[in-house]
Amino acid sequence: MSQLRPAVFLDRDGTLNVERSYITRPEDLVLLPGVAAAVSRLQRAGFVCVVVTNQAGVGRGLMTHADLDRVHAELARQLAHDSVTLDGIYFCTFAPSTNDQAAVEHPERKPAPGMLLRAACELHLDLTRSWMIGDTLRDILAGQGAGCRECILVRTGHAIEEEEFHRASPFILLDDLSAAVDWILAKHPQV
Numbered sequence: 001m002s003q004l005r006p007a008v009f010l011d012r013d014g015t016l017n018v019e020r021s022y023i024t025r026p027e028d029l030v031l032l033p034g035v036a037a038a039v040s041r042l043q044r045a046g047f048v049c050v051v052v053t054n055q056a057g058v059g060r061g062l063m064t065h066a067d068l069d070r071v072h073a074e075l076a077r078q079l080a081h082d083s084v085t086l087d088g089i090y091f092c093t094f095a096p097s098t099n100d101q102a103a104v105e106h107p108e109r110k111p112a113p114g115m116l117l118r119a120a121c122e123l124h125l126d127l128t129r130s131w132m133i134g135d136t137l138r139d140i141l142a143g144q145g146a147g148c149r150e151c152i153l154v155r156t157g158h159a160i161e162e163e164e165f166h167r168a169s170p171f172i173l174l175d176d177l178s179a180a181v182d183w184i185l186a187k188h189p190q191v
């Protein structure tokens with residue numbers, strides 16, 4: 001039985017790449033500055049790096065699974081330019097009926113923790129030593145629901161409306177993914 005590994009769960013839009021309402025074409029995917037280097041630092045420190053992303057555009061009929069695959073191939077291509085390969089991409093295509101960030105309508109759509117729990121099972125991850133990084137309340141709630149040790153909100157995506165974040169347990173707020181990685185590695189320089 002292999003030892004369980006720590007992970008960093010990464011939201012996609014607004015965390016790794018520039019937030020746009022729906023990214024349906026590869027040419028719309030633009031990595032944020034420093035993202036490849038930040039992921040590389042995590043992996044070199046021993047963290048499994050897994051993207052967990054809500055992609056309701058598929059469920060809403062705005063794009064197909066094949067379109068989503070092409071966008072993720074482009075994400076992989078851009079990261080590979082800096083010799084970085086993600087350890088996994090989990091997505092949920094369910095289309096919700098409400099904009100309430102705390103509403104759970106599907107077990108794998110964030111704020112539900114289902115994608116993180118499935119990744120933990122399939123990739124043999126230790127959630128208690130794992131982190132979640134994202135740009136919305138949904139990301140924070142999903143990480144907390146999965147039992148991650150800490151969750152980090154970054155300012156690179158959706159505008160942060162402070163009052164709605166009272167619905168989450170305490171979390172960390174930092175400027176971007178690079179700052180989040182600095183924080184994680186300062187707490188856990190070796191894993």
Ligand SMILES: [Mg+2]
Pocket residue numbers: 011012013014015134135136157
């Ligand atoms: Mg996001």
